[in-house]
Amino acid sequence: MASPSEPDNPARPPAGIRLCALADLADPGTKGFRFRHETRLFAGFVLRQGGAVRGFVDRCPHAGWPLSGLPDRYLTRDDRHILCAGHGALFSLDGRCVAGPCVGDRLTVWPVEIRDGEVFTA
Numbered sequence: 001m002a003s004p005s006e007p008d009n010p011a012r013p014p015a016g017i018r019l020c021a022l023a024d025l026a027d028p029g030t031k032g033f034r035f036r037h038e039t040r041l042f043a044g045f046v047l048r049q050g051g052a053v054r055g056f057v058d059r060c061p062h063a064g065w066p067l068s069g070l071p072d073r074y075l076t077r078d079d080r081h082i083l084c085a086g087h088g089a090l091f092s093l094d095g096r097c098v099a100g101p102c103v104g105d106r107l108t109v110w111p112v113e114i115r116d117g118e119v120f121t122a
């Protein structure tokens, strides 16, 4: 099966698509997004930390599963790490696995940008 993180995935939104307002995100906080094209799915999430927002493909580098079983909940309770619910991997907020079966691997970046207080795909 094709990976949902493939750049040629037709479900992956082009640059310039509005995702949400910066104010919609807790600090720190996350929000997930799903895009479909026919039978294909692209899943990503954004993570706010202060005035900055990062985007990641919602796919764990260990087994390729989505990270969270809950909508918009990607962080640990103490907000210090991104959690993969699959096998408990912990990622730093910049996407590097620091504990679990994929230590040293990274989440795939999904480029996003902030314009006038709104978060867009980039």
Ligand code: FES
Pocket (backbone or CB within 6 Å): 060, 061, 062, 063, 064, 065, 084, 085, 086, 087, 088, 089, 100, 101, 102
């Ligand atoms: S699928 Fe994420 S740690 Fe195994």
